[in-house]
Amino acid sequence: MKKVRHFRDGKWTENVAVGSQAFVTETKEKLGMRAKGRKMFGTGDTFELRESPAPYNGISGYENEAIKLQNEYYWENSD
Numbered sequence: 001m002k003k004v005r006h007f008r009d010g011k012w013t014e015n016v017a018v019g020s021q022a023f024v025t026e027t028k029e030k031l032g033m034r035a036k037g038r039k040m041f042g043t044g045d046t047f048e049l050r051e052s053p054a055p056y057n058g059i060s061g062y063e064n065e066a067i068k069l070q071n072e073y074y075w076e077n078s079d
Contacts, residue, residue, distance in 0.1 A: 017049040024049045 011018055016038055017027040024047040028035045037052045 011046075011048060015048045015050050018046065020045070021047045023047075 016031075016035075017024045021040075021042065024040055028038065028040065028049055031038075035049070038049050039052070041048050041050060
């Protein structure tokens with residue numbers, strides 16, 4: 001029996017709409033103001049309506065400063 005490996009294709013889970021150019025254009029129009037900042041990209045016969053990624057401040061960001069010191073663990077030297 002041949003094993004089938006399943007994998008997650010981000011195209012279907014990370015985009016607002018995926019399909020023909022007409023479908024993606026229609027979806028963007030129906031979203032109206034909620035489509036602001038979303039861009040359409042085409043790859044062959046498939047088009048995608050993508051949402052702009054949210055900025056990430058990382059550990060040095062203001063909202064993470066409060067937990068920064070609580071999120072440290074120091075290893076003791078075991079020589």
